[in-house]
Amino acid sequence: xxxxxxxxxxxxxxxxxxxxxxxxxxxxxxxxxxxxxxxxxxxxxxxxxxxxxxxxxxxxxxxxxxxxxxxxxxxxxxxxxxxxxxxxxxxxxxxxxxxxxxxxxxxxxxxxxxxxxxxxxxxxxxxxxxxxxxxxxxxxxxxxxxxxxxxxxxxxxxxxxxxxxxxxxxxxxxxxxxxxxxxxxxxxxxxxxxxxxxxxxxxxxxxxxxxxxxxxxxxxxxxxxxxxxxxxxxxxxxxxxxxxxxxxxxxxxxxxxxxxxxxxxxxxxxxxxxxxxxxxxxxxxxxxxxxxxxxxxxxxxxxxxxxxxxxxxxxxxxxxxxxxxxxxxxxxxxxxxxxxxxxxxxxxxxxxxxxxxxxxxxxxxxxxxxxxxxxxxxxxxxxxxxxxxxxxxxxxxxxxxxxxxxxxxxxxxxxxxxxxxxxxxxxxxxxxxxxxxxxxxxxxxxxxxxxxxxxxxxxxxxxxxxxxxxxxxxxxxxxxxxxxxxxxxxxxxxxxxxxxxxxxxxxxxxxxxxxxxxxxxxxxxxxxxxxxx
Amino acid sequence: xxxxxxxxxxxxxxxxxxxxxxxxxxxxxxxxxxxxxxxxxxxxxxxxxxxxxxxxxxxxxxxxxxxxxxxxxxxxxxxxxxxxxxxxxxxxxxxxxxxxxxxxxxxxxxxxxxxxxxxxxxxxxxxxxxxxxxxxxxxxxxxxxxxxxxxxxxxxxxxxxxxxxxxxxxxxxxxxxxxxxxxxxxxxxxxxxxxxxxxxxxxxxxxxxxxxxxxxxxxxxxxxxxxxxxxxxxxxxxxxxxxxxxxxxxxxxxxxxxxxxxxxxxxxxxxxxxxxxxxxxxxxxxxxxxxxxxxxxxxxxxxxxxxxxxxxxxxxxxxxxxxxxxxxxxxxxxxxxxxxxxxxxxxxxxxxxxxxxxxxxxxxxxxxxxxxxxxxxx
Numbered sequence: 059x060x061x062x063x064x065x066x067x068x069x070x071x072x073x074x075x076x077x078x079x080x081x082x083x084x085x086x087x088x089x090x091x092x093x094x095x096x097x098x099x100x101x102x103x104x105x106x107x108x109x110x111x112x113x114x115x116x117x118x119x120x121x122x123x124x125x126x127x128x129x130x131x132x133x134x135x136x137x138x139x140x141x142x143x144x145x146x147x148x149x150x151x152x153x154x155x156x157x158x159x160x161x162x163x164x165x166x167x168x169x170x171x172x173x174x175x176x177x178x179x180x181x182x183x184x185x186x187x188x189x190x191x192x193x194x195x196x197x198x199x200x201x202x203x204x205x206x207x208x209x210x211x212x213x214x215x216x217x218x219x220x221x222x223x224x225x226x227x228x229x230x231x232x233x234x235x236x237x238x239x240x241x242x243x244x245x246x247x248x249x250x251x252x253x254x255x256x257x258x259x260x261x262x263x264x265x266x267x268x269x270x271x272x273x274x275x276x277x278x279x280x281x282x283x284x285x286x287x288x289x290x291x292x293x294x295x296x297x298x299x300x301x302x303x304x305x306x307x308x309x310x311x312x313x314x315x316x317x318x319x320x321x322x323x324x325x326x327x328x329x330x331x332x333x334x335x336x337x338x339x340x341x342x343x344x345x346x347x348x349x350x351x352x353x354x355x356x357x358x359x360x361x362x363x364x365x366x367x368x369x370x371x372x373x374x375x376x377x378x379x380x381x382x383x384x385x386x387x388x389x390x391x392x393x394x395x396x397x398x399x400x401x402x403x404x405x406x407x408x409x410x411x412x413x414x415x416x417x418x419x420x421x422x423x424x425x426x427x428x429x430x431x432x433x434x435x436x437x438x439x440x441x442x443x444x445x446x447x448x449x450x451x452x453x454x455x456x457x458x459x460x461x462x463x464x465x466x467x468x469x470x471x472x473x474x475x476x477x478x479x480x481x482x483x484x485x486x487x488x489x490x491x492x493x494x495x496x497x498x499x500x501x502x503x504x505x506x507x508x509x510x511x512x513x514x515x516x517x518x519x520x521x522x523x524x525x526x527x528x529x530x531x532x533x534x535x536x537x538x539x540x541x542x543x544x545x546x547x548x549x550x551x552x553x554x555x556x557x558x559x560x561x562x563x564x565x566x567x568x569x570x571x572x573x574x575x576x577x578x579x580x581x582x583x584x585x586x587x588x589x590x591x
Numbered sequence: 592x593x594x595x596x597x598x599x600x601x602x603x604x605x606x607x608x609x610x611x612x613x614x615x616x617x618x619x620x621x622x623x624x625x626x627x628x629x630x631x632x633x634x635x636x637x638x639x640x641x642x643x644x645x646x647x648x649x650x651x652x653x654x655x656x657x658x659x660x661x662x663x664x665x666x667x668x669x670x671x672x673x674x675x676x677x678x679x680x681x682x683x684x685x686x687x688x689x690x691x692x693x694x695x696x697x698x699x700x701x702x703x704x705x706x707x708x709x710x711x712x713x714x715x716x717x718x719x720x721x722x723x724x725x726x727x728x729x730x731x732x733x734x735x736x737x738x739x740x741x742x743x744x745x746x747x748x749x750x751x752x753x754x755x756x757x758x759x760x761x762x763x764x765x766x767x768x769x770x771x772x773x774x775x776x777x778x779x780x781x782x783x784x785x786x787x788x789x790x791x792x793x794x795x796x797x798x799x800x801x802x803x804x805x806x807x808x809x810x811x812x813x814x815x816x817x818x819x820x821x822x823x824x825x826x827x828x829x830x831x832x833x834x835x836x837x838x839x840x841x842x843x844x845x846x847x848x849x850x851x852x853x854x855x856x857x858x859x860x861x862x863x864x865x866x867x868x869x870x871x872x873x874x875x876x877x878x879x880x881x882x883x884x885x886x887x888x889x890x891x892x893x894x895x896x897x898x899x900x901x902x903x904x905x906x907x908x909x910x911x912x913x914x915x916x917x918x919x920x921x922x923x924x925x926x927x928x929x930x931x932x933x934x935x936x937x938x939x940x941x942x943x944x945x946x947x948x949x950x951x952x953x954x955x956x957x958x959x960x961x962x963x964x965x966x967x968x969x
Contacts, residue, residue: 120763120764126751127832131830207805208830211788213900294806296806301806337672337673338676339676341677341682342677343677344682367804374704386689390682396657399664400656401670402673403666404666414657418654418657425646432642434638435639435700437707438624438635438639438795438798440826441791505623507795511833516762517758518619520619
């Protein structure tokens with residue numbers, strides 16, 4: 059009670075927020091930091107996207123027309139690093155920052171200053187990474203997976219790559235600690251764990267994955283650093299090491315990382331689908347358990363990324379079975395979302411369209427994933443365009459669509475204005491059509507034998523590659539619509555109600571649109587009836 | 592007027608669609624995995640198709656339910672939302688059924704994997720070593736050994752702005768100077784390893800790929816059932832020219848293979864002899880030129896000017912114009928990004944390429960280096 063009184067005293071200071079550049083540089087406010095994360099992610103999305111356009115331009119026809127092979131390899135390498143660590147992860151953290159305090163009935167994140175630091179590390183980390191383009195030896199070109207001994211051949215950019223990865227890891231771990239501390243300590247009265255919105259649940263689990271996985275990556279790249287500069291031989295057979303050890307350590311990070319990327323997207327569509335189906339989420343408890351099982355299993359499947367290194371039969375069988383097992387909880391989630399739509403009363407605003415896109419196309423990526431989990435056939439699929447098709451289906455229409463859907467869903471809440479629905483639908487349909495032209499034929503050329511990470515290819519793949527490139531350019535252009543919609547929505551538009559959507563539930567929709575600077579200054583009371591949309 | 596316009600439009604449309612149809616007929620759209628020519632590749636293909644059919648059926652079922660719901664349970668059709676949110680029975684069913692399907696997939700997968708991993712009882716052994724950016728093949732039982740790199744013609748065409756249309760080259764980027772010859776109906780053990788970075792040896796028709804890892808040896812096997820030419824590629828990113836180190840296998844009858852082995856042995860003897868005699872400048876220059884374009888030009892460039900910031904110029908270089916001994920040592924042992932060539936090139940090759948470099952472009956050391964000099968430096 060006494061706390062509530064103190065908060066009331068401060069109420070009249072609400073609009074006295076810092077102004078100018080200082081508001082952003084020194085921000086400790088979860089909404090401002092969330093906004094910065096999202097804007098940063100969008101900028102990185104376009105930088106990484108520009109690199110993808112270079113790749114698709116070079117692959118438009120056989121022969122080398124625009125770039126040299128070394129630069130091409132830098133494009134594929136840095137495209138991946140920028141998209142994973144610069145676009146998708148920060149976008150996820152940005153949404154968490156904005157939404158988690160509002161969803162659990164808290165005024166802000168538990169550790170606001172650390173929140174500021176974890177964001178402001180990012181621009182420095184990417185300055186380090188991108189500055190390597192101007193160095194002797196060029197930007198990293200050994201693949202985002204940084205396998206030695208190849209990565210050790212990188213020139214002056216090498217330590218910059220390693221330290222950029224270290225910084226990104228530190229930023230992610232701080233973000234994860236903050237999210238866990240916030241959810242564990244700052245839930246409103248009555249907001250028990252089993253009443254948390256699914257988005258919050260998926261983020262707690264993601265945060266634990268981050269804390270467990272990022273230090274492993276830091277360890278792996280530190281060993282690369284000492285191998286290069288301090289005479290160790292962790293990954294050099296001549297000194298008693300093993301290059302494959304790096305792959306084991308890297309993928310022990312790398313597979314949980316896959317779920318770090320995808321779980322927030324699962325969380326987002328678990329919020330959106332019930333809203334637009336006007337029906338509660340089907341199987342809430344099983345969704346939570348399925349998410350936790352996926353996260354747990356993700357630590358036991360890393361070697362399916364490296365079946366071709368030559369493991370003992372028993373090892374190959376173990377990792378094959380473990381990988382297949384992940385299909386079960388993932389299937390449960392897909393069935394639950396379908397059952398949520400079943401006998402609902404659906405409308406198809408842009409967030410719902412993007413969520414349905416995730417449902418269809420993530421499932422498609424899941425099927426190709428299952429195929430590659432089968433070790434003997436993976437010996438054929440491995441390192442071809444089939445895997446490129448698989449992980450892009452999971453990452454783009456599976457994850458990016460989820461994030462974009464979340465942005466459309468909460469944009470009216472953030473800005474107080476409705477976005478332009480017509481433009482949003484244009485964005486969805488142009489993206490969906492082009493993304494399939496871009497990635498679906500990659501299955502075919504992969505099966506037919508086109509390896510990944512090559513700047514030039516045999517002429518039998520020419521026609522598909524042209525089609526793929528056209529899809530790629532169209533997808534890239536379609537994303538400009540998103541920028542247009544967001545800017546338009548910030549500048550004005552129809553006034554959004556507090557509830558925003560007819561079927562919306564959850565604490566964030568009890569606040570005004572836009573919400574007050576310090577979300578909940580008085581904790582709301584949560585009952586079983588108000589939880590579980 | 593309007594009728595004419597209509598006619599024109601219709602004719603135009605017909606022309607465009609004819610063009611599109613003919614384009615589609617001419618165009619090449621490969622779709623699926625190769626069935627291959629080994630027992631392994633047949634099993635892998637079958638497994639691939641089985642799983643593809645299973646996931647297609649599951650996909651059609653799941654997507655149909657979603658689509659049905661999307662079309663029928665919409666507010667605009669007056670659907671009223673039900674409020675159920677749980678069903679233990681349904682959840683048990685859709686946990687158990689996938690588990691059963693997965694077990695059904697795991698059984699043939701396990702059988703195939705066990706079959707593939709049986710590398711014992713091979714009749715001959717081929718050792719494959721990956722180099723940046725070519726392959727070395729050692730026939731361990733016959734003592735035959737050679738390098739295999741991208742063929743000259745493909746290599747010229749793939750240079751940036753070469754002006755050569757890749758479509759004019761058959762099997763563009765899948766031709767090599769020295770193909771591997773292997774007998775059919777023979778169980779062949781194939782060992783993979785590498786000399787510098789990790790590569791991966793993949794011939795799709797054989798049904799598998801396996802990484803070539805420096806310092807380690809992986810063993811694999813194959814049994815080719817049909818004579819023919821089978822082409823493959825390196826499939827692990829191995830640096831700048833990763834896309835340009837193809838594999839070509841000529842599978843021939845056992846008799847033809849025996850003839851080929853004898854030929855190769857004779858060629859290797861002659862090459863070993865060459866190192867013991869004096870070479871004339873013209874001979875060295877001629878040989879050096881081809882060694883240079885196969886081994887050096889991809890980094891130091893055909894004009895010897897290198898790539899600024901990445902690969903030093905040989906034209907006017909202090910090392911190339913300095914004492915020949917330092918140059919021999921550098922080529923034998925490598926430096927930074929430059930690989931050690933002592934395993935890759937024989938004494939004659941190194942002597943020839945050094946002579947070529949010291950006599951080319953604006954370089955002033957116009958002397959010659961003999962194979963014996965290289966031999967002495969090893």
